Amino acid sequence: MLETVKTLRDMPKEEYYVPGHRTCAGCGPALVYRLVAKAAGPNTIFVGPTGCMYVANTSYGCGPWAVPWIHAQITNGGGVASGIEAAYKAMMRKGKYTGERPHAIVMAGDGGSTDIGLQALSGMIYRGHDVLYICYDNESYANTGIQTSPTTPWGAVTTFTPSGPAVPEGKRLWPKDNAQMIAHGHPELKYLATASPAFPVDLFNKVRKGLNAEGPAYLHIQAPCPKGWQFPSNKTIEMAKLALDTGMFQLYELEDGKYKMSYMPKERKPVEEFIKLQGRFKHLKPEHIEKIQNFVDQKVKAIEIEIAALS
Amino acid sequence: MGKKRLISGVVATAEAVRLADVDVITSFPIRPYTGIMSELARMVADGELDAEFIHADGEHAQLSIVYGASAAGARTFTGSSGVGVTYAMEVYSPISGTRLPVHMAIADRTLDPPGDFGSEHTEAESCRDQCWIQGWAATPQEALDLTLLYYRIGEDPRVLLPQYACQDGYFVSHIAGEVEIPDEGQVKEFLPPYKNKHSLNISDPMIIGAQIEPEMGPPLQYQRYIAIQEARKVIAEAYKEFGEIFGRKYSPFVEEYMTDDAEVVIFIQGAHSVTARNVALKLRNHGEKVGVVQLRTLRPFPTEIVRDVLSRFKAVGAVDNSVNYGIAGDGGVLLSEARTALYGLGDKTKTVGFVGGLGGEVITMEEFYKMYAKLKEIAKTGKVERDSYWLPYEL
Ligand SMILES: Cc1ncc(C[n+]2csc(CCOP(=O)(O)OP(=O)(O)O)c2C)c(N)n1
Ligand code: SF4
Ligand SMILES: [Mg+2]
Numbered sequence: 271m272l273e274t275v276k277t278l279r280d281m282p283k284e285e286y287y288v289p290g291h292r293t294c295a296g297c298g299p300a301l302v303y304r305l306v307a308k309a310a311g312p313n314t315i316f317v318g319p320t321g322c323m324y325v326a327n328t329s330y331g332c333g334p335w336a337v338p339w340i341h342a343q344i345t346n347g348g349g350v351a352s353g354i355e356a357a358y359k360a361m362m363r364k365g366k367y368t369g370e371r372p373h374a375i376v377m378a379g380d381g382g383s384t385d386i387g388l389q390a391l392s393g394m395i396y397r398g399h400d401v402l403y404i405c406y407d408n409e410s411y412a413n414t415g416i417q418t419s420p421t422t423p424w425g426a427v428t429t430f431t432p433s434g435p436a437v438p439e440g441k442r443l444w445p446k447d448n449a450q451m452i453a454h455g456h457p458e459l460k461y462l463a464t465a466s467p468a469f470p471v472d473l474f475n476k477v478r479k480g481l482n483a484e485g486p487a488y489l490h491i492q493a494p495c496p497k498g499w500q501f502p503s504n505k506t507i508e509m510a511k512l513a514l515d516t517g518m519f520q521l522y523e524l525e526d527g528k529y530k531m532s533y534m535p536k537e538r539k540p541v542e543e544f545i546k547l548q549g550r551f552k553h554l555k556p557e558h559i560e561k562i563q564n565f566v567d568q569k570v571k572a573i574e575i576e577i578a579a580l581s
Numbered sequence: 582m583g584k585k586r587l588i589s590g591v592v593a594t595a596e597a598v599r600l601a602d603v604d605v606i607t608s609f610p611i612r613p614y615t616g617i618m619s620e621l622a623r624m625v626a627d628g629e630l631d632a633e634f635i636h637a638d639g640e641h642a643q644l645s646i647v648y649g650a651s652a653a654g655a656r657t658f659t660g661s662s663g664v665g666v667t668y669a670m671e672v673y674s675p676i677s678g679t680r681l682p683v684h685m686a687i688a689d690r691t692l693d694p695p696g697d698f699g700s701e702h703t704e705a706e707s708c709r710d711q712c713w714i715q716g717w718a719a720t721p722q723e724a725l726d727l728t729l730l731y732y733r734i735g736e737d738p739r740v741l742l743p744q745y746a747c748q749d750g751y752f753v754s755h756i757a758g759e760v761e762i763p764d765e766g767q768v769k770e771f772l773p774p775y776k777n778k779h780s781l782n783i784s785d786p787m788i789i790g791a792q793i794e795p796e797m798g799p800p801l802q803y804q805r806y807i808a809i810q811e812a813r814k815v816i817a818e819a820y821k822e823f824g825e826i827f828g829r830k831y832s833p834f835v836e837e838y839m840t841d842d843a844e845v846v847i848f849i850q851g852a853h854s855v856t857a858r859n860v861a862l863k864l865r866n867h868g869e870k871v872g873v874v875q876l877r878t879l880r881p882f883p884t885e886i887v888r889d890v891l892s893r894f895k896a897v898g899a900v901d902n903s904v905n906y907g908i909a910g911d912g913g914v915l916l917s918e919a920r921t922a923l924y925g926l927g928d929k930t931k932t933v934g935f936v937g938g939l940g941g942e943v944i945t946m947e948e949f950y951k952m953y954a955k956l957k958e959i960a961k962t963g964k965v966e967r968d969s970y971w972l973p974y975e976l
Pocket of ligand 1: 299320321322323344345378379380381382383408410411412413414419671
């Protein structure tokens, strides 16, 4: 059992995601990775599908992990982790391995979790593998140069959704809600939560709860990306906090069939406060922002209704 | 000594997997290889085999799961047919590049379209350059033996490469033949436990598959390139020891049939070689100097052996049970490889291609008679009118 903590000071000093990578300054996913590795500790095997957390971490043939790590394709993080888990199960049962059973964690991007690798994720959870699957959501296919992914917000500009006279708003689709998709159709799921680097203790504890759960767990962690969202690199945590305060992203957990909100702003700020600080939205007109506000209002309401019903 | 049973190729393969004491199996349904998995599922349910049996969410997932399992140190088994084989294409190179000796059975099936259950080598051959060991079994007995041989060859520390053990759909997979099932003691002697020195292990943390700079890639590819070449030596050794332990002696790369004084031969792999042999025998009874050269190992291709063998004849007909649209010579892989192997020896040995048995049709005895007649004509006149003939339309 991994203990949960009350404050930052209770977290172990040891790092398992160490310096020596070349992610952008202020990279949200890298900050998240550090916390995840710290929470998981030494008895962990990481699976890293292709994306920034593969490419920018392992350039030059080495990587910043003090625990075993293996590359997976962008398509198959869930599959590779299923295999690792099954191998240890079989080898331990057959006496071919006698040590402690390692935790398996997938750290996959939003593209690798909600789009091209969604089937592998769903299959892994459906089959009940004891794996913690984490989607670090930087809201784009970042590593290939910021292209639209299913979690890229409506109205955001990416290199595949530019804004122009014929398409003034940029991206024209509403984002996919992976956490809700996973939560609703997978009876083997043992734990699910959303998290944010704005609340590191909460994030740390959710990782541990996911690992303690005997069976599949899913964390969806929003991870602001200074390059893709176009904000200064010292504003990552501020962006993460604003996303929560405006309702663009919400923190909750689903445990034993019960939902719990992890953070509720006392008063929700208008989405404009989040949007106006990011270059990806700078082309938006007031009517566009209003559309986003309506969407967020409805989403927040829907989650609150759901949580009230299931808590 | 093992016991004899009358079983099909899929059941024979499952028996070999049980004997190999595999730890992780991944399945997804597609005919005709499915029979292997239903037999294995039965064995697991009946307690005859202790393995994790995972119903994967597709062939890509099958291969992804065994990639992870093999990296963690487990002995793995998977398989597929037809479009299932090509659906998993992305994962073949990561598996061989990570040097994981994953084992995959392929029972051949035509690629779509047309939606056809027939057997063709096309799907398996389309993966031939992914640095997997690859060859065809022509009978259920060979299917069992090839499975054990390939685990042994692939897991050899000098090789560490995955393997495609192929068998023709239906002709081998679903027609029963007499199969001697070895006993466990023999298998233990032949196949030591799988030891992955570079596994995902918390007591020795390792980073597997890191991104690298362009100039760091070729050295790794070069190691793979050498590994599959060096595998030729290990393949020969393994077949030799196999013969000593199990009493079945195969020629590891090419099997010659009635070739001693032959003038013309059919060059072929897989189940249709059995028909070719029957026809050769009949023609021999009429005094014709004909034979069969059966290719056992497609990858690594036994270039020198094929060159030495085929160059002894006046004419060689390469029979391809596959479609390789637009390939040099408009035949198939076997024609192309035979010609490459013979390159530089002058024009002494004439080569011609025959594409046959498509859609799972049998290559009839009649067709083999026609092929031998064409080869005889070529040997006599020294003239090759065209590179290839598609049977039955063009011959
Ligand atoms: C099958 C396949 N298609 C496309 C790519 C190219 N590719 C590499 S990284 C990447 C972006 C991944 O996006 P995401 O999963 O969100 O991770 P991020 O880069 O944003 O961290 C893509 C599309 C690939 N590696 N494999
Ligand atoms: S592009 Fe974004 S996710 Fe990728 S390394 Fe830079 S900040 Fe991190
Ligand atoms: Mg992303």
